Amino acid sequence: MRLATLRNEPDSAQPSAAQPFAFKLSNVTVAYRSYQERPSSLKETVIRFMRTGKMKHYSTFDALNDVSLEINKGTVLGIIGSNGSGKSTLLKVMAQVLKPTQGRVVVNGSVSSLIELGVGFDPELNAVENIFLNGSLHKKSNADIKSRVDHILEFAELHDFARTPIKYFSSGMAARLGFAVAIDINPDILIVDEILAVGDERFQAKCSTVFQNFLKSGKTIIIVSHDMSMLEHTAREIVLLSRGKIVFRGDPHHAIGMYRDKSYETALQG
Protein backbone atom coordinates (compact mmCIF):
# COMPACT_ATOMS: atom_id res chain seq x y z
CA MET A 1 0.00 0.00 0.00
CA ARG A 2 2.61 2.46 1.06
CA LEU A 3 4.96 1.33 -1.61
CA ALA A 4 2.41 1.89 -4.30
CA THR A 5 1.65 5.37 -3.07
CA LEU A 6 5.28 6.25 -2.97
CA ARG A 7 5.81 4.96 -6.44
CA ASN A 8 3.04 7.12 -7.78
CA GLU A 9 4.24 10.13 -5.88
CA PRO A 10 7.95 10.10 -6.51
CA ASP A 11 8.46 13.34 -4.59
CA SER A 12 6.92 11.98 -1.45
CA ALA A 13 9.50 9.33 -0.76
CA GLN A 14 11.83 11.79 0.91
CA PRO A 15 10.78 14.80 2.91
CA SER A 16 12.01 17.70 0.91
CA ALA A 17 12.27 21.35 1.63
CA ALA A 18 10.38 22.03 -1.56
CA GLN A 19 7.30 20.46 -0.08
CA PRO A 20 6.23 22.11 3.13
CA PHE A 21 3.38 19.72 3.81
CA ALA A 22 3.46 16.43 5.69
CA PHE A 23 -0.01 15.28 4.63
CA LYS A 24 -2.35 16.23 1.93
CA LEU A 25 -5.79 14.64 2.04
CA SER A 26 -8.18 15.46 -0.76
CA ASN A 27 -11.86 14.64 -0.58
CA VAL A 28 -11.33 11.60 1.60
CA THR A 29 -14.41 9.52 2.31
CA VAL A 30 -14.44 6.33 4.35
CA ALA A 31 -17.69 4.42 3.95
CA TYR A 32 -17.92 1.61 6.46
CA ARG A 33 -20.44 -1.14 6.18
CA SER A 34 -23.43 -0.71 8.50
CA TYR A 35 -23.90 -3.73 10.63
CA GLN A 36 -27.66 -4.11 10.40
CA GLU A 37 -27.36 -6.93 7.91
CA ARG A 38 -26.16 -10.44 8.58
CA PRO A 39 -22.71 -11.29 7.30
CA SER A 40 -22.92 -12.47 3.75
CA SER A 41 -22.27 -15.94 2.46
CA LEU A 42 -20.93 -16.84 -0.93
CA LYS A 43 -24.03 -18.92 -1.60
CA GLU A 44 -26.38 -15.98 -0.97
CA THR A 45 -24.18 -13.61 -2.93
CA VAL A 46 -24.27 -15.86 -5.97
CA ILE A 47 -28.04 -16.29 -5.74
CA ARG A 48 -28.54 -12.55 -5.26
CA PHE A 49 -26.26 -11.83 -8.18
CA MET A 50 -28.22 -14.16 -10.43
CA ARG A 51 -31.52 -12.63 -9.37
CA THR A 52 -30.66 -8.95 -9.30
CA GLY A 53 -27.28 -8.60 -10.99
CA LYS A 54 -25.92 -6.87 -7.88
CA MET A 55 -23.07 -8.03 -5.66
CA LYS A 56 -23.35 -5.54 -2.85
CA HIS A 57 -26.11 -6.00 -0.35
CA TYR A 58 -25.12 -3.85 2.59
CA SER A 59 -25.71 -0.21 3.23
CA THR A 60 -22.84 2.02 4.28
CA PHE A 61 -22.29 5.04 6.43
CA ASP A 62 -19.53 7.58 6.17
CA ALA A 63 -17.10 7.59 9.07
CA LEU A 64 -15.28 10.30 7.12
CA ASN A 65 -17.20 12.41 4.67
CA ASP A 66 -15.32 14.32 1.97
CA VAL A 67 -12.50 15.45 4.23
CA SER A 68 -9.76 17.62 2.76
CA LEU A 69 -6.85 18.57 4.94
CA GLU A 70 -3.33 19.75 4.38
CA ILE A 71 -0.94 19.51 7.28
CA ASN A 72 2.32 21.41 7.34
CA LYS A 73 5.56 19.89 8.37
CA GLY A 74 6.95 20.71 11.78
CA THR A 75 3.63 21.28 13.45
CA VAL A 76 1.66 19.63 16.22
CA LEU A 77 -1.87 19.04 15.10
CA GLY A 78 -4.53 18.00 17.60
CA ILE A 79 -7.70 16.25 16.55
CA ILE A 80 -10.76 16.42 18.77
CA GLY A 81 -14.39 15.43 18.50
CA SER A 82 -16.95 13.32 20.32
CA ASN A 83 -16.84 9.53 20.41
CA GLY A 84 -17.42 8.03 16.99
CA SER A 85 -16.78 11.29 15.15
CA GLY A 86 -14.10 9.63 12.99
CA LYS A 87 -10.84 10.59 14.70
CA SER A 88 -9.27 7.15 14.73
CA THR A 89 -10.51 6.55 11.21
CA LEU A 90 -8.76 9.71 10.07
CA LEU A 91 -5.55 8.56 11.73
CA LYS A 92 -5.77 5.18 10.04
CA VAL A 93 -6.12 6.85 6.68
CA MET A 94 -3.08 9.02 7.40
CA ALA A 95 -1.09 6.02 8.63
CA GLN A 96 -1.89 4.38 5.30
CA VAL A 97 -3.30 1.27 6.83
CA LEU A 98 -6.85 2.09 5.74
CA LYS A 99 -7.42 2.91 2.13
CA PRO A 100 -10.22 5.49 1.84
CA THR A 101 -13.28 4.53 -0.16
CA GLN A 102 -12.79 7.72 -2.11
CA GLY A 103 -10.22 10.46 -2.22
CA ARG A 104 -6.47 10.80 -2.22
CA VAL A 105 -3.82 10.79 0.44
CA VAL A 106 -0.32 12.04 -0.17
CA VAL A 107 2.25 11.57 2.56
CA ASN A 108 5.56 13.33 2.64
CA GLY A 109 7.94 11.44 4.89
CA SER A 110 8.07 8.28 6.96
CA VAL A 111 5.20 7.66 9.34
CA SER A 112 5.01 5.82 12.62
CA SER A 113 1.66 5.39 14.24
CA LEU A 114 0.17 4.29 17.50
CA ILE A 115 -3.54 4.10 16.96
CA GLU A 116 -5.31 1.62 19.16
CA LEU A 117 -4.00 0.13 22.33
CA GLY A 118 -2.30 -3.21 21.83
CA VAL A 119 -2.91 -3.12 18.12
CA GLY A 120 0.34 -3.76 16.31
CA PHE A 121 1.30 -6.40 18.85
CA ASP A 122 0.66 -10.09 19.10
CA PRO A 123 -0.91 -10.59 22.55
CA GLU A 124 0.50 -14.10 22.89
CA LEU A 125 4.09 -12.95 22.46
CA ASN A 126 6.17 -11.30 25.14
CA ALA A 127 7.56 -7.78 25.02
CA VAL A 128 10.88 -8.69 23.44
CA GLU A 129 9.29 -10.95 20.84
CA ASN A 130 6.88 -8.17 20.00
CA ILE A 131 9.71 -5.71 19.56
CA PHE A 132 11.24 -8.13 17.08
CA LEU A 133 7.92 -8.72 15.35
CA ASN A 134 7.26 -5.02 15.02
CA GLY A 135 10.78 -4.31 13.79
CA SER A 136 10.65 -7.06 11.21
CA LEU A 137 7.34 -5.71 9.89
CA HIS A 138 9.19 -2.43 9.40
CA LYS A 139 11.74 -4.38 7.36
CA LYS A 140 14.50 -3.96 9.90
CA SER A 141 17.29 -6.48 10.07
CA ASN A 142 17.72 -8.80 13.00
CA ALA A 143 20.93 -7.05 14.08
CA ASP A 144 19.24 -3.65 13.91
CA ILE A 145 16.38 -4.76 16.10
CA LYS A 146 18.65 -6.52 18.55
CA SER A 147 20.67 -3.37 19.08
CA ARG A 148 17.51 -1.42 19.94
CA VAL A 149 15.74 -3.83 22.29
CA ASP A 150 17.41 -2.63 25.47
CA HIS A 151 16.89 0.97 24.57
CA ILE A 152 13.18 0.41 23.92
CA LEU A 153 12.66 -1.53 27.13
CA GLU A 154 14.48 1.13 29.05
CA PHE A 155 12.44 3.96 27.63
CA ALA A 156 9.25 2.04 28.39
CA GLU A 157 10.65 1.13 31.81
CA LEU A 158 9.59 -2.44 31.23
CA HIS A 159 12.81 -4.36 31.77
CA ASP A 160 11.20 -6.46 34.49
CA PHE A 161 8.41 -7.49 32.14
CA ALA A 162 10.52 -8.25 29.09
CA ARG A 163 9.41 -11.90 29.07
CA THR A 164 5.77 -11.34 29.99
CA PRO A 165 3.22 -11.95 27.23
CA ILE A 166 1.56 -8.69 26.21
CA LYS A 167 -1.86 -10.07 27.06
CA TYR A 168 -0.95 -9.79 30.74
CA PHE A 169 0.16 -6.17 30.40
CA SER A 170 -1.87 -3.41 32.00
CA SER A 171 -3.16 -0.82 29.55
CA GLY A 172 -0.55 1.68 30.70
CA MET A 173 2.23 -0.84 30.18
CA ALA A 174 0.98 -1.67 26.69
CA ALA A 175 0.82 2.04 25.87
CA ARG A 176 4.39 2.54 27.07
CA LEU A 177 5.69 -0.30 24.98
CA GLY A 178 3.69 0.87 21.95
CA PHE A 179 4.98 4.40 22.28
CA ALA A 180 8.56 3.32 22.84
CA VAL A 181 8.43 1.11 19.74
CA ALA A 182 6.72 3.77 17.63
CA ILE A 183 9.28 6.49 18.34
CA ASP A 184 12.23 4.16 18.03
CA ILE A 185 11.69 4.06 14.29
CA ASN A 186 12.56 7.76 14.33
CA PRO A 187 9.86 8.71 11.83
CA ASP A 188 9.31 12.08 10.19
CA ILE A 189 5.69 12.01 11.24
CA LEU A 190 4.32 10.58 14.46
CA ILE A 191 0.64 9.74 14.76
CA VAL A 192 -0.74 9.04 18.23
CA ASP A 193 -4.26 8.21 19.30
CA GLU A 194 -5.52 8.96 22.78
CA ILE A 195 -3.68 6.01 24.30
CA LEU A 196 -1.12 8.19 26.01
CA ALA A 197 -3.81 9.13 28.47
CA VAL A 198 -3.50 5.72 30.11
CA GLY A 199 0.19 6.29 30.95
CA ASP A 200 1.08 7.57 34.43
CA GLU A 201 2.29 11.13 35.01
CA ARG A 202 5.93 10.20 34.88
CA PHE A 203 5.48 8.57 31.51
CA GLN A 204 3.38 11.41 30.16
CA ALA A 205 6.16 13.80 31.13
CA LYS A 206 8.58 11.58 29.25
CA CYS A 207 6.30 11.67 26.22
CA SER A 208 6.16 15.44 26.17
CA THR A 209 9.96 15.59 26.26
CA VAL A 210 9.96 13.31 23.24
CA PHE A 211 7.45 15.57 21.52
CA GLN A 212 9.66 18.60 22.19
CA ASN A 213 12.68 16.86 20.71
CA PHE A 214 10.65 15.80 17.73
CA LEU A 215 9.55 19.33 17.07
CA LYS A 216 13.05 20.68 17.42
CA SER A 217 14.15 18.42 14.60
CA GLY A 218 11.35 19.69 12.37
CA LYS A 219 9.13 16.63 12.62
CA THR A 220 5.37 16.49 12.58
CA ILE A 221 3.11 15.18 15.32
CA ILE A 222 -0.57 14.39 15.08
CA ILE A 223 -2.40 13.68 18.31
CA VAL A 224 -5.95 12.61 18.99
CA SER A 225 -7.00 13.27 22.54
CA HIS A 226 -9.89 13.97 24.83
CA ASP A 227 -7.52 15.72 27.21
CA MET A 228 -8.19 19.35 26.30
CA SER A 229 -5.74 20.90 28.72
CA MET A 230 -2.93 18.75 27.34
CA LEU A 231 -3.88 19.73 23.78
CA GLU A 232 -4.13 23.37 24.68
CA HIS A 233 -0.49 23.23 25.79
CA THR A 234 0.85 20.99 23.07
CA ALA A 235 -1.05 21.55 19.84
CA ARG A 236 -0.38 24.45 17.52
CA GLU A 237 -3.57 23.80 15.62
CA ILE A 238 -6.67 21.76 16.26
CA VAL A 239 -9.06 20.03 13.91
CA LEU A 240 -12.55 19.55 15.27
CA LEU A 241 -14.39 16.60 13.77
CA SER A 242 -18.07 15.93 13.93
CA ARG A 243 -19.77 13.01 12.23
CA GLY A 244 -16.97 12.52 9.78
CA LYS A 245 -16.64 16.17 8.77
CA ILE A 246 -14.17 18.86 9.74
CA VAL A 247 -16.17 21.62 11.37
CA PHE A 248 -13.26 23.74 12.48
CA ARG A 249 -9.54 23.90 11.97
CA GLY A 250 -7.23 26.45 13.50
CA ASP A 251 -6.50 28.10 16.80
CA PRO A 252 -6.54 25.50 19.62
CA HIS A 253 -8.21 27.84 22.06
CA HIS A 254 -11.05 28.56 19.71
CA ALA A 255 -11.46 24.90 18.70
CA ILE A 256 -11.68 23.76 22.31
CA GLY A 257 -14.15 26.51 23.07
CA MET A 258 -16.37 25.40 20.21
CA TYR A 259 -16.10 21.78 21.26
CA ARG A 260 -17.01 22.58 24.86
CA ASP A 261 -20.03 24.74 24.22
CA LYS A 262 -21.20 22.40 21.46
CA SER A 263 -21.73 25.31 19.10
CA TYR A 264 -20.21 23.17 16.35
CA GLU A 265 -23.20 20.87 16.32
CA THR A 266 -25.41 23.65 15.07
CA ALA A 267 -22.63 24.84 12.77
CA LEU A 268 -22.80 21.48 11.08
CA GLN A 269 -26.50 21.66 10.47
CA GLY A 270 -26.38 25.23 9.24
Added chain:
Amino acid sequence: MSSVSQTSAISFVPDFFVQMYGYREYLKQSVLRDLRNKYKRSFLGYIWTMLHPLAMMSVLAVVFSHIMRVPVKDYAVFLFAGLLPWNYFNSTALMSLHTIRANARLFSQIPVPKYIFILSLTFSNLANLLFALVPLLIISIVMGRGVPLTALAFPIVLIPLFLTVVGISLILATSNVFFDDTLHLAEVGLNMLYFMSPVLFHRELLPGWITQYLVLNPLFCQIEFVRNIFYDGVLPDPQVFAINLCGAAFVLFLGLFIFRKSEDKFLYFL
Protein backbone atom coordinates in the same frame (compact mmCIF):
# COMPACT_ATOMS: atom_id res chain seq x y z
CA MET B 1 -7.93 7.36 -6.99
CA SER B 2 -6.52 4.18 -5.57
CA SER B 3 -2.85 3.93 -6.16
CA VAL B 4 -2.76 0.17 -5.73
CA SER B 5 -5.19 -0.57 -8.51
CA GLN B 6 -3.13 1.66 -10.76
CA THR B 7 -0.26 -0.78 -10.47
CA SER B 8 -0.73 -3.03 -13.41
CA ALA B 9 -1.60 -6.65 -12.88
CA ILE B 10 1.49 -7.70 -14.81
CA SER B 11 3.69 -6.57 -11.94
CA PHE B 12 1.83 -8.58 -9.28
CA VAL B 13 4.07 -11.63 -9.56
CA PRO B 14 7.45 -9.82 -9.69
CA ASP B 15 6.26 -7.51 -6.88
CA PHE B 16 5.40 -10.55 -4.86
CA PHE B 17 8.92 -11.92 -5.01
CA VAL B 18 10.45 -8.53 -4.29
CA GLN B 19 8.31 -8.18 -1.17
CA MET B 20 9.07 -11.74 -0.17
CA TYR B 21 12.72 -10.77 -0.14
CA GLY B 22 12.06 -7.45 1.57
CA TYR B 23 10.19 -9.12 4.42
CA ARG B 24 12.59 -12.04 4.78
CA GLU B 25 13.38 -11.13 8.37
CA TYR B 26 9.71 -11.26 9.31
CA LEU B 27 9.23 -14.53 7.44
CA LYS B 28 12.26 -16.10 9.06
CA GLN B 29 11.17 -15.04 12.52
CA SER B 30 7.62 -16.19 12.22
CA VAL B 31 8.55 -19.57 10.74
CA LEU B 32 11.01 -20.15 13.58
CA ARG B 33 8.38 -19.10 16.10
CA ASP B 34 5.82 -21.49 14.63
CA LEU B 35 8.28 -24.34 14.68
CA ARG B 36 9.27 -23.60 18.26
CA ASN B 37 5.63 -23.62 19.29
CA LYS B 38 4.89 -26.77 17.42
CA TYR B 39 7.87 -28.76 18.59
CA LYS B 40 7.88 -27.16 22.03
CA ARG B 41 11.62 -26.69 22.02
CA SER B 42 12.38 -30.36 22.49
CA PHE B 43 13.32 -33.43 20.57
CA LEU B 44 10.44 -35.29 22.20
CA GLY B 45 8.10 -32.67 20.84
CA TYR B 46 9.38 -33.45 17.42
CA ILE B 47 8.93 -37.21 17.85
CA TRP B 48 5.45 -36.58 19.16
CA THR B 49 4.36 -34.64 16.10
CA MET B 50 5.74 -37.42 13.90
CA LEU B 51 3.47 -39.94 15.63
CA HIS B 52 0.28 -38.50 14.24
CA PRO B 53 1.12 -38.82 10.54
CA LEU B 54 2.80 -42.17 11.16
CA ALA B 55 -0.27 -43.57 12.91
CA MET B 56 -2.65 -42.25 10.29
CA MET B 57 -0.49 -43.56 7.52
CA SER B 58 -0.14 -47.00 9.06
CA VAL B 59 -3.89 -47.36 9.35
CA LEU B 60 -4.38 -46.34 5.73
CA ALA B 61 -1.57 -48.63 4.58
CA VAL B 62 -3.02 -51.64 6.39
CA VAL B 63 -6.54 -50.97 5.18
CA PHE B 64 -5.57 -50.52 1.57
CA SER B 65 -2.84 -53.10 1.14
CA HIS B 66 -4.22 -55.90 3.29
CA ILE B 67 -7.95 -55.44 3.53
CA MET B 68 -8.73 -53.86 0.17
CA ARG B 69 -5.68 -55.45 -1.46
CA VAL B 70 -4.55 -52.55 -3.60
CA PRO B 71 -2.06 -54.05 -6.08
CA VAL B 72 0.80 -51.68 -5.32
CA LYS B 73 4.21 -52.82 -4.11
CA ASP B 74 5.29 -51.36 -0.74
CA TYR B 75 2.04 -49.51 -0.44
CA ALA B 76 3.10 -47.68 2.75
CA VAL B 77 5.88 -45.83 0.94
CA PHE B 78 3.68 -45.21 -2.07
CA LEU B 79 0.99 -43.77 0.17
CA PHE B 80 3.26 -41.68 2.35
CA ALA B 81 4.96 -40.12 -0.67
CA GLY B 82 1.53 -39.04 -1.92
CA LEU B 83 0.30 -37.85 1.46
CA LEU B 84 3.24 -35.51 1.98
CA PRO B 85 2.34 -33.03 -0.76
CA TRP B 86 -1.37 -33.49 -0.17
CA ASN B 87 -1.16 -32.73 3.53
CA TYR B 88 0.93 -29.68 2.80
CA PHE B 89 -1.67 -28.40 0.38
CA ASN B 90 -4.65 -29.34 2.50
CA SER B 91 -3.47 -27.97 5.83
CA THR B 92 -2.16 -24.72 4.36
CA ALA B 93 -5.40 -24.13 2.47
CA LEU B 94 -7.47 -24.65 5.61
CA MET B 95 -5.20 -22.62 7.86
CA SER B 96 -5.08 -19.75 5.39
CA LEU B 97 -8.74 -19.04 6.16
CA HIS B 98 -7.81 -17.65 9.57
CA THR B 99 -4.69 -15.82 8.55
CA ILE B 100 -6.14 -12.43 7.67
CA ARG B 101 -8.32 -12.15 10.73
CA ALA B 102 -5.53 -13.38 12.98
CA ASN B 103 -3.15 -10.70 11.74
CA ALA B 104 -5.63 -7.84 11.48
CA ARG B 105 -4.15 -6.27 14.63
CA LEU B 106 -0.81 -5.99 12.93
CA PHE B 107 -1.82 -4.64 9.56
CA SER B 108 -4.31 -2.17 11.06
CA GLN B 109 -1.33 -0.44 12.63
CA ILE B 110 1.60 -1.10 10.33
CA PRO B 111 1.25 -0.69 6.57
CA VAL B 112 2.48 -3.99 5.10
CA PRO B 113 1.52 -6.03 2.05
CA LYS B 114 -1.01 -8.36 3.62
CA TYR B 115 0.03 -11.41 1.66
CA ILE B 116 3.21 -11.71 3.70
CA PHE B 117 1.04 -13.33 6.37
CA ILE B 118 -0.10 -15.98 3.89
CA LEU B 119 3.52 -16.43 2.86
CA SER B 120 4.61 -16.94 6.42
CA LEU B 121 1.99 -19.67 6.77
CA THR B 122 3.07 -21.41 3.57
CA PHE B 123 6.69 -21.33 4.67
CA SER B 124 5.88 -22.68 8.14
CA ASN B 125 3.99 -25.56 6.63
CA LEU B 126 6.80 -26.10 4.17
CA ALA B 127 9.16 -26.50 7.11
CA ASN B 128 6.76 -29.04 8.59
CA LEU B 129 6.74 -30.86 5.28
CA LEU B 130 10.52 -31.12 5.46
CA PHE B 131 10.30 -32.55 8.96
CA ALA B 132 7.75 -35.08 7.76
CA LEU B 133 10.29 -36.31 5.23
CA VAL B 134 12.19 -38.03 8.02
CA PRO B 135 9.54 -40.71 8.71
CA LEU B 136 9.14 -41.29 4.96
CA LEU B 137 12.84 -41.94 4.59
CA ILE B 138 12.83 -44.16 7.67
CA ILE B 139 9.96 -46.27 6.33
CA SER B 140 11.66 -46.61 2.96
CA ILE B 141 14.82 -47.87 4.61
CA VAL B 142 13.02 -50.14 7.08
CA MET B 143 11.09 -51.75 4.24
CA GLY B 144 14.39 -52.49 2.57
CA ARG B 145 13.88 -50.19 -0.40
CA GLY B 146 16.54 -47.65 0.44
CA VAL B 147 16.24 -44.05 -0.69
CA PRO B 148 16.60 -43.42 -4.42
CA LEU B 149 19.12 -40.82 -5.57
CA THR B 150 16.33 -38.94 -7.33
CA ALA B 151 15.14 -37.83 -3.88
CA LEU B 152 17.72 -35.07 -4.22
CA ALA B 153 15.41 -33.40 -6.75
CA PHE B 154 12.94 -32.67 -3.95
CA PRO B 155 13.67 -28.90 -3.74
CA ILE B 156 12.92 -28.53 -7.44
CA VAL B 157 9.78 -30.62 -7.30
CA LEU B 158 8.58 -28.41 -4.46
CA ILE B 159 8.58 -25.25 -6.58
CA PRO B 160 5.34 -25.78 -8.52
CA LEU B 161 3.69 -27.21 -5.42
CA PHE B 162 4.65 -24.15 -3.39
CA LEU B 163 3.34 -21.74 -6.02
CA THR B 164 0.04 -23.60 -6.22
CA VAL B 165 -0.36 -23.68 -2.45
CA VAL B 166 0.29 -19.95 -2.17
CA GLY B 167 -2.14 -19.16 -5.00
CA ILE B 168 -4.99 -21.24 -3.61
CA SER B 169 -4.39 -19.97 -0.07
CA LEU B 170 -4.55 -16.36 -1.26
CA ILE B 171 -7.91 -17.04 -2.88
CA LEU B 172 -9.36 -18.84 0.13
CA ALA B 173 -8.06 -16.24 2.57
CA THR B 174 -9.65 -13.45 0.53
CA SER B 175 -12.94 -15.26 0.25
CA ASN B 176 -13.06 -15.88 3.98
CA VAL B 177 -12.89 -12.16 4.72
CA PHE B 178 -16.03 -11.51 2.73
CA PHE B 179 -18.04 -14.72 2.93
CA ASP B 180 -18.70 -16.56 6.13
CA ASP B 181 -19.44 -19.89 4.43
CA THR B 182 -15.94 -20.15 2.96
CA LEU B 183 -14.78 -22.73 5.50
CA HIS B 184 -17.72 -24.95 4.72
CA LEU B 185 -17.24 -24.70 0.96
CA ALA B 186 -13.48 -25.15 1.26
CA GLU B 187 -13.92 -28.33 3.28
CA VAL B 188 -16.27 -29.77 0.68
CA GLY B 189 -13.99 -28.71 -2.15
CA LEU B 190 -10.86 -30.10 -0.51
CA ASN B 191 -12.60 -33.42 0.14
CA MET B 192 -13.57 -33.70 -3.50
CA LEU B 193 -10.09 -32.76 -4.56
CA TYR B 194 -8.63 -35.42 -2.28
CA PHE B 195 -10.43 -38.17 -4.13
CA MET B 196 -9.59 -36.62 -7.49
CA SER B 197 -5.88 -36.59 -6.63
CA PRO B 198 -3.64 -39.65 -6.82
CA VAL B 199 -3.04 -39.86 -3.08
CA LEU B 200 -4.56 -43.25 -2.37
CA PHE B 201 -4.37 -44.69 -5.85
CA HIS B 202 -2.16 -44.89 -8.90
CA ARG B 203 -3.37 -43.21 -12.06
CA GLU B 204 -3.31 -46.55 -13.85
CA LEU B 205 -6.16 -47.74 -11.67
CA LEU B 206 -8.39 -45.17 -13.35
CA PRO B 207 -9.89 -45.27 -16.82
CA GLY B 208 -7.89 -43.05 -19.19
CA TRP B 209 -10.76 -40.76 -20.07
CA ILE B 210 -11.12 -39.70 -16.44
CA THR B 211 -7.39 -39.14 -15.95
CA GLN B 212 -7.30 -36.86 -18.94
CA TYR B 213 -9.56 -34.45 -17.04
CA LEU B 214 -8.07 -35.01 -13.61
CA VAL B 215 -4.59 -33.97 -14.71
CA LEU B 216 -5.95 -30.47 -15.36
CA ASN B 217 -5.66 -30.09 -11.60
CA PRO B 218 -2.03 -28.98 -11.09
CA LEU B 219 -1.90 -30.86 -7.82
CA PHE B 220 -2.45 -34.15 -9.63
CA CYS B 221 0.95 -34.10 -11.32
CA GLN B 222 2.64 -32.42 -8.35
CA ILE B 223 1.72 -35.40 -6.18
CA GLU B 224 3.05 -37.70 -8.87
CA PHE B 225 6.31 -35.76 -9.05
CA VAL B 226 6.95 -36.32 -5.35
CA ARG B 227 6.10 -39.97 -5.76
CA ASN B 228 8.33 -40.21 -8.83
CA ILE B 229 11.39 -39.15 -6.92
CA PHE B 230 10.79 -41.00 -3.62
CA TYR B 231 8.96 -44.15 -4.72
CA ASP B 232 9.59 -44.80 -8.41
CA GLY B 233 13.15 -43.52 -8.33
CA VAL B 234 12.74 -41.55 -11.55
CA LEU B 235 12.76 -37.84 -12.33
CA PRO B 236 9.52 -36.20 -13.46
CA ASP B 237 9.04 -35.96 -17.20
CA PRO B 238 10.61 -32.58 -18.10
CA GLN B 239 7.83 -31.59 -20.46
CA VAL B 240 5.08 -32.43 -18.00
CA PHE B 241 7.05 -30.63 -15.32
CA ALA B 242 7.42 -27.50 -17.44
CA ILE B 243 3.71 -27.42 -18.27
CA ASN B 244 2.86 -27.95 -14.64
CA LEU B 245 5.16 -25.14 -13.57
CA CYS B 246 3.35 -22.78 -15.95
CA GLY B 247 0.02 -23.94 -14.54
CA ALA B 248 1.28 -23.33 -11.01
CA ALA B 249 2.53 -19.87 -11.95
CA PHE B 250 -0.91 -19.12 -13.32
CA VAL B 251 -2.57 -20.24 -10.08
CA LEU B 252 -0.21 -17.92 -8.19
CA PHE B 253 -1.03 -15.06 -10.52
CA LEU B 254 -4.76 -15.66 -10.11
CA GLY B 255 -4.39 -15.75 -6.34
CA LEU B 256 -2.37 -12.55 -6.29
CA PHE B 257 -4.79 -10.86 -8.64
CA ILE B 258 -7.81 -11.65 -6.49
CA PHE B 259 -5.98 -10.80 -3.28
CA ARG B 260 -4.49 -7.52 -4.48
CA LYS B 261 -7.79 -6.36 -5.90
CA SER B 262 -9.54 -6.92 -2.56
CA GLU B 263 -6.96 -6.31 0.16
CA ASP B 264 -7.79 -2.62 0.49
CA LYS B 265 -11.30 -3.63 1.54
CA PHE B 266 -10.24 -6.13 4.21
CA LEU B 267 -10.33 -3.63 7.07
CA TYR B 268 -13.84 -2.62 6.05
CA PHE B 269 -15.06 -6.18 6.55
CA LEU B 270 -13.14 -7.42 9.56
